[in-house]
Amino acid sequence: MDGRLSPALQTSSPARRNSSSSQALTVYSQAPRKKPNKILRSVKAAVKKFTNIIIFRSKGAKPKSTTPDTSSIHRRDVSYSASAPSTETNITSTSTLRHSESYGSSTSLNAQLGTFNFSIKDIHEATGKFSSKYEIGKGGFGIVYKGRFRDGSLVAIKRAKQSIYNPSLSKEFKNEVLTLSRIEHQNLVRLFGYLEHGDERILVLEYVGNGTLKDHLDGRMGNVLEMAERLDIAIDVAHAVTYLHTYTELTIIHRDIKPSNILITEKLKAKVSDFGLARLASEDPGATHISTQAKGTAGYMDPEYLRTYQLTEKSDVYSFGVLLVELVSGRHPIEQNRPAKERSTVKWAMQKLKEREAVLVMDPSVRRNPASTYAAEAMLKLARQCVAPTRQLRPSMKRCVEVLWEIRKNHRDRVASSTPRRASANFADKKQPARPQHDEDGDRHKYISV
Numbered sequence: 247m248d249g250r251l252s253p254a255l256q257t258s259s260p261a262r263r264n265s266s267s268s269q270a271l272t273v274y275s276q277a278p279r280k281k282p283n284k285i286l287r288s289v290k291a292a293v294k295k296f297t298n299i300i301i302f303r304s305k306g307a308k309p310k311s312t313t314p315d316t317s318s319i320h321r322r323d324v325s326y327s328a329s330a331p332s333t334e335t336n337i338t339s340t341s342t343l344r345h346s347e348s349y350g351s352s353t354s355l356n357a358q359l360g361t362f363n364f365s366i367k368d369i370h371e372a373t374g375k376f377s378s379k380y381e382i383g384k385g386g387f388g389i390v391y392k393g394r395f396r397d398g399s400l401v402a403i404k405r406a407k408q409s410i411y412n413p414s415l416s417k418e419f420k421n422e423v424l425t426l427s428r429i430e431h432q433n434l435v436r437l438f439g440y441l442e443h444g445d446e447r448i449l450v451l452e453y454v455g456n457g458t459l460k461d462h463l464d465g466r467m468g469n470v471l472e473m474a475e476r477l478d479i480a481i482d483v484a485h486a487v488t489y490l491h492t493y494t495e496l497t498i499i500h501r502d503i504k505p506s507n508i509l510i511t512e513k514l515k516a517k518v519s520d521f522g523l524a525r526l527a528s529e530d531p532g533a534t535h536i537s538t539q540a541k542g543t544a545g546y547m548d549p550e551y552l553r554t555y556q557l558t559e560k561s562d563v564y565s566f567g568v569l570l571v572e573l574v575s576g577r578h579p580i581e582q583n584r585p586a587k588e589r590s591t592v593k594w595a596m597q598k599l600k601e602r603e604a605v606l607v608m609d610p611s612v613r614r615n616p617a618s619t620y621a622a623e624a625m626l627k628l629a630r631q632c633v634a635p636t637r638q639l640r641p642s643m644k645r646c647v648e649v650l651w652e653i654r655k656n657h658r659d660r661v662a663s664s665t666p667r668r669a670s671a672n673f674a675d676k677k678q679p680a681r682p683q684h685d686e687d688g689d690r691h692k693y694i695s696v
């Protein structure tokens with residue numbers, strides 16, 4: 247077995263709040279291939295489905311009918327286009343959109359994209375021929391543009407960079423298409439279409455226009471997420487991942503759950519994106535794991551997966567636990583510029599939880615009151631289970647959802663019961679500006695009330 251570290255495939259973001267290291271390394275290690283036949287079968291099945299269901303390489307091809315996904319929260323109405331101009335291979339797999347207005351993204355589409363067969367010309371028009379003016383992001387996959395089609399539809403257009411022809415990246419690309427196009431959930435970024443044209447590989451996605459969770463936590467969106475909003479976001483993410491684990495035709499393990507892969511709508515709803523690293527779990531219902539390459543982002547990766555290369559849903563649960571700690575603390579998983587005992591945020595937070603000082607883990611910009619400190623502690627307790635060293639000790643994502651619902655209910659009850667006291671100007675419910683208080687060790691981790 248050999249192992250190696252590759253440079254990050256991640257977006258390079260502006261300087262982070264605490265100038266800590268993002269550690270956005272993507273780790274690749276060749277896994278021992280214990281069940282080659284199973285993997286081969288599953289890859290073959292995926293490729294077959296990919297070809298039959300998603301992509302039509304030749305004009306006039308008709309899709310095989312697909313079994314309706316009865317477990318989907320929303321049933322998909324898939325329409326296919328085979329009307330590409332003869333000079334290009336135009337491949338679309340578009341869906342009639344039924345956006346919930348309350349989710350506040352790509353709203354002007356009005357189900358039109360389902361009948362709008364886009365070509366490379368439309369993509370050029372929508373993006374000013376990939377003008378930097380329309381650029382909204384960059385990642386290992388390529389550049390992301392904000393585009394508007396002629397009918398007014400607002401979309402995110404992901405243009406694969408040329409190195410995508412590297413076979414492994416190409417596989418990643420197809421994997422993303424396959425995975426995304428098969429799922430529909432209000433907390434998952436929707437894939438509307440895919441287009442190949444000469445050297446171009448383009449994905450058209452639901453546009454989610456209010457930054458990533460990372461942007462919000464790092465204070466780049468000019469707002470502070472309060473504890474109730476953080477809790478709601480945690481629940482949205484847990485819903486999305488539960489859906490991937492439980493309700494899709496095959497179990498889908500996201501493998502890269504982290505704040506930069508969570509897009510936020512205007513109404514602060516979360517949508518999980520970036521399935522480039524996802525792999526469909528083994529089709530063998532008896533299989534307990536799949537052996538595969540270790541991929542993900544340092545700081546979020548399940549240590550058991552790194553050790554054994556055995557991927558299960560519980561690897562996502564681990565990453566979700568790290569995300570919960572981030573939501574509570576506002577810190578990145580690795581904070582290089584902090585004192586040694588605080589550099590690993592999860593370790594530090596768990597230690598504080600053990601010492602019954604969970605309140606010290608709370609992001610200093612979040613309001614402190616009985617409800618928010620309760621929620622912070624309860625979320626950390628759930629995180630402790632999620633980051634347990636072995637997968638057997640971790641809860642399922644579905645269980646995480648249930649626990650989070652309970653936390654939200656209790657949080658709301660506490661907010662409601664403290665309302666009269668707030669009316670009488672309870673000073674304890676004021677927002678805490680970040681006021682580091684130096685303790686005797688010179689640590690800057692305590693914050694005082696004002």
Ligand SMILES: Nc1ncnc2c1ncn2[C@@H]1O[C@H](COP(=O)(O)OP(=O)(O)OP(=O)(O)O)[C@@H](O)[C@H]1O
Nearest residue numbers: 255256257383384385386387388390402452453454
């Ligand atoms: N659907 C979308 N709507 C709005 N903005 C988006 C969308 N998708 C991506 N972005 C923006 O583009 C940035 C880069 O996107 P993304 O991370 O998905 O690219 P990638 O190449 O897949 O990245 P990675 O290196 O993590 O695989 C995001 O951080 C976000 O700001």
